[in-house]
Amino acid sequence: MKYKCLLLFSGGLDSMISAKILEEEGVKVTPICFESFFFSSKQANPCIDCHLMMIKEAGKIMKKEGFDFIATGEVLGQRPMSQNANALKIIDKWSGLDGLIVRPLSAKLLPPTILGSGKYSISGKSREMQLKLAKKFKIKNYPSPAGGCILTDINYGKNIKRLMDIYPSFGENDILILRCLLR
Incomplete structure (x- = not known):
C-alpha cells in the first residue's frame, strides 16, 4: 500500500x-x-x-x-x-x-x-x-538554518502580553508594525 x-x-x-x-x-x-x-x-x-x-x-x-x-x-x-x-x-x-x-x-x-x-x-x-x-538528493538551493522565535525572548513576550492587557484592540496590524520596527 x-x-x-x-x-x-x-x-x-x-x-x-x-x-x-x-x-x-x-x-x-x-x-x-x-x-x-x-x-x-x-x-x-x-x-x-x-x-x-x-x-x-x-x-x-x-x-x-x-x-x-x-x-x-x-x-x-x-x-x-x-x-x-x-x-x-x-x-x-x-x-x-x-x-x-x-x-x-x-x-x-x-x-x-x-x-x-x-x-x-x-x-x-x-x-x-x-x-x-x-x-x-541533489538539493542545492536551501536557506541557512533558522534562528529562534521572537516569542522566546522573555522581554518581547512579556511586552506583547502587557500591550494586549492594556489595549484590548491590540491585534494583527500592531504585531506586524512591531515586527517591522524590531528588524
Whole structure:
C-alpha cells in the first residue's frame, strides 16, 4: 500500500530532505506551510506550544483529506528545549496522533511509527549528515538554518502580553508594525 503524508514544510533543508526520504520510500508527500505573525519568515523556529498547534491543525487536515500520517523535518536534539525526546513524546501524545507523526531524519532513534523504525538516526546540531543527504538528493538551493522565535525572548513576550492587557484592540496590524520596527 502506498502511503500519503502531510509534511510540515518550513522550506529549510531538513524539510526538503525529509520529503526526499519519504518519496524514496514510496510515500506521496504533500507539503503544508503554516504562517504566523511571529514566524512567517524563513527564520521559523516554533516552540512546543506553537509546534503542537501546527501538528493538531495538520492532524485535522490529515483526517479530513484522507492522509495516512504527518511528517516533519525535526531532528532529535537539534533544538534542546523543543526537539528532545520528551518534548517530541509530549507532542505525539497531546496531539492525539501518537504513531502517526513521522520524523524521517531521526526515525531510528524514536519509537516506531506507522512506517516502522526508519533508516536514519540523525541527532544534535551538527549538519554533517544533512549536507551529505542534500548532496545525495541533489538539493542545492536551501536557506541557512533558522534562528529562534521572537516569542522566546522573555522581554518581547512579556511586552506583547502587557500591550494586549492594556489595549484590548491590540491585534494583527500592531504585531506586524512591531515586527517591522524590531528588524
